[in-house]
Amino acid sequence: MAEEQQESSQGEMEGVNCLAYDEAIIAQQDRIQQEIANSNPLVSDRQDLSVLQREYAEDDTVYQLKIKDLYKKYSYIRKTRPDGNCFYRAFGFAHLESLLDDSKELQKFKAVAAKSKLDLVNEGFTEFTIEDFHNTFMDLIELCEKQPSLQELLNSFNDQNMSDYVVVYLRLLTSGYLQRENVFFQHFIEGGRSVKEFCQQEVEPMSKESDHIHIIALAQALNVSILVEYMDRGEGGTVNHHVFPEGGDPRIFLLYRPGHYDILYK
Amino acid sequence: MENKYNLKSPAVKRLMKEAAELRDPTEHYHAQPLEDNLFEWHFSVRGPPDSDFDGGVYHGRIVLPPEYPMKPPSIILLTPNGRFEVGKKICLSISGHHPETWQPSWSIRTALIAIIGFMPTKGEGAIGSLDYTPEERRALAKKSQDFCCETCGCSMRSALLALTPNSNPSAEDHKAKELAQQINFKAESSLSRQASESGGAESDPSVLTQGDTSTSAGQEAVERPLAEQAEESPAAGVDEHRTSSSSSSSSSSSGRPLSPRQRRSQQHREQGQRDGREPAASRPAFVPAARQPQDESHAGSAVLIVVLTLALAALIFRRIYLAHEYKFDYDL
Numbered sequence: 001m002a003e004e005q006q007e008s009s010q011g012e013m014e015g016v017n018c019l020a021y022d023e024a025i026i027a028q029q030d031r032i033q034q035e036i037a038n039s040n041p042l043v044s045d046r047q048d049l050s051v052l053q054r055e056y057a058e059d060d061t062v063y064q065l066k067i068k069d070l071y072k073k074y075s076y077i078r079k080t081r082p083d084g085n086c087f088y089r090a091f092g093f094a095h096l097e098s099l100l101d102d103s104k105e106l107q108k109f110k111a112v113a114a115k116s117k118l119d120l121v122n123e124g125f126t127e128f129t130i131e132d133f134h135n136t137f138m139d140l141i142e143l144c145e146k147q148p149s150l151q152e153l154l155n156s157f158n159d160q161n162m163s164d165y166v167v168v169y170l171r172l173l174t175s176g177y178l179q180r181e182n183v184f185f186q187h188f189i190e191g192g193r194s195v196k197e198f199c200q201q202e203v204e205p206m207s208k209e210s211d212h213i214h215i216i217a218l219a220q221a222l223n224v225s226i227l228v229e230y231m232d233r234g235e236g237g238t239v240n241h242h243v244f245p246e247g248g249d250p251r252i253f254l255l256y257r258p259g260h261y262d263i264l265y266k
Numbered sequence: 267m268e269n270k271y272n273l274k275s276p277a278v279k280r281l282m283k284e285a286a287e288l289r290d291p292t293e294h295y296h297a298q299p300l301e302d303n304l305f306e307w308h309f310s311v312r313g314p315p316d317s318d319f320d321g322g323v324y325h326g327r328i329v330l331p332p333e334y335p336m337k338p339p340s341i342i343l344l345t346p347n348g349r350f351e352v353g354k355k356i357c358l359s360i361s362g363h364h365p366e367t368w369q370p371s372w373s374i375r376t377a378l379i380a381i382i383g384f385m386p387t388k389g390e391g392a393i394g395s396l397d398y399t400p401e402e403r404r405a406l407a408k409k410s411q412d413f414c415c416e417t418c419g420c421s422m423r424s425a426l427l428a429l430t431p432n433s434n435p436s437a438e439d440h441k442a443k444e445l446a447q448q449i450n451f452k453a454e455s456s457l458s459r460q461a462s463e464s465g466g467a468e469s470d471p472s473v474l475t476q477g478d479t480s481t482s483a484g485q486e487a488v489e490r491p492l493a494e495q496a497e498e499s500p501a502a503g504v505d506e507h508r509t510s511s512s513s514s515s516s517s518s519s520s521g522r523p524l525s526p527r528q529r530r531s532q533q534h535r536e537q538g539q540r541d542g543r544e545p546a547a548s549r550p551a552f553v554p555a556a557r558q559p560q561d562e563s564h565a566g567s568a569v570l571i572v573v574l575t576l577a578l579a580a581l582i583f584r585r586i587y588l589a590h591e592y593k594f595d596y597d598l
Binding site: 125126128129130132133161164165168172200201204205206 | 276279280283284287335336367368369370371372373375
């Protein structure tokens with residue numbers, strides 16, 4: 001009798017510990033996220049590229065050389081919060097910013113964006129769950145039509161709700177395109193997963209980081225050309241770049257450092 | 267409800283939409299927010315027809331975070347069912363225990379379909395999971411129809427549309443299963459690893475339940491689960507995703523929640539008793555975990571005995587030296 005009670009209380013302890021452990025991890029992750037959020041705006045003001053120099057030690061020759069190389073082409077940088085959604089946010093902001101003074105391109109983009117929801121619904125996405133995200137995305141495009149100040153666009157992208165909804169929609173567009181072209185993209189997916197599984201694990205959940213495959217898909221889904229400068233510890237002293245899709249005429253320039261994307265300006 | 271909430275809040279907007287979308291019960295599921303709280307819903311789901319849960323209708327709560335749909339809902343079952351613990355957040359990758367795999371384009375309906383699809387899958391010691399025997403689950407399924415929820419006033423007999431022969435449940439079931447498979451996918455890989463590590467410590471309940479105990483024990487089992495769940499160990503289950511990265515998979519085998527009958531059969535085996543009529547609590551139970559401290563105290567007392575013996579020997583020698591007034595050679 002007593003022993004059984006002991007057993008049950010011990011089991012209970014283990015259960016509680018396990019749950020507490022789990023919740024402690026979640027709580028800690030939340031704290032880390034909060035800290036990152038407090039020190040980084042979702043999308044920052046445009047800063048001189050020299051801020052990059054100060055991020056690395058002076059004797060860190062690999063990076064210092066590469067930053068010098070970047071200087072040859074770019075003058076400014078706009079940082080995004082490193083929360084796993086940085087590619088989508090950087091892309092979204094940089095593209096709409098570039099359309100602010102190009103109403104012809106803006107109208108073209110609006111038409112593509114407007115039609116995109118129907119494509120997703122036809123692919124099997126549930127309309128009532130994706131329409132809030134789509135509406136927010138369209139609201140932002142309509143805001144751009146009114147030729148707002150840059151600050152207004154920046155404010156919208158720093159509004160957590162609005163900004164995250166745009167990220168969700170861009171993730172949905174990426175997922176939709178990957179699934180539509182699954183025969184092609186299947187070759188690039190590791191771990192024996194199907195394209196659908198990949199989308200459900202690596203594209204649609206928030207905070208999942210982006211790789212080449214995500215960038216290609218989003219660039220093609222929205223018919224926008226993106227240039228990414230890759231800056232890592234590799235030797236050579238120069239920064240390599242890729243244009244997605246290949247051969248395009250990019251209007252958006254992103255800086256990739258392992259695990260993170262920021263926006264570059266000429 | 268319309269005046270109480272900020273309609274500009276994305277969560278409110280979305281939940282209003284979902285409430286409208288789910289207003290009418292289907293044959294398989296129904297969910298609506300509580301009258302006074304848009305962020306707490308009650309749901310009813312029908313057990314999958316081709317499973318031990320056939321004929322059961324199960325009731326539960328869904329708690330929505332303020333960040334919904336950016337953060338996942340938490341799901342809590344209220345009807346005893348033998349697959350999920352009552353009153354505990356369920357561990358599916360769709361629910362709050364795995365926020366990293368939730369997708370904002372999923373909805374409460376997705377969660378309900380996932381629950382249905384998940385019922386026939388194995389619990390495998392995950393948080394909030396139970397592995398009751400098929401007989402127990404069938405008995406609970408029958409009983410579940412009598413459940414009435416005091417909070418939302420929902421009776422399980424009338425909660426869902428009646429199943430009609432000309433309706434086509436297979437499409438729904440198919441959707442549910444597909445979803446459950448997809449949701450389970452990540453857990454599966456880490457589980458198989460876990461299973462190989464823990465070396466199949468789980469015993470097969472169907473072998474252990476002897477013929478003569480099954481009828482009475484079966485009835486008892488139906489009466490007892492609720493009370494037992496309340497007073498006994500709530501599953502030292504292992505969170506499937508998280509622990510695959512840490513090293514605690516060993517705790518899953520000993521701390522796994524057993525159904526009343528499985529627990530009883532384990533006691534039978536331990537003691538070689540076959541009558542099985544006494545209530546479980548009247549006997550000393552099978553206590554695998556309690557051994558360890560005992561072993562430790564054995565080791566401790568052995569050390570103590572050695573130390574005391576040595577001390578005693580030292581005293582005796584000193585006494586002999588003093589008695590004979592030997593002198594040591596070296597200067598002190």
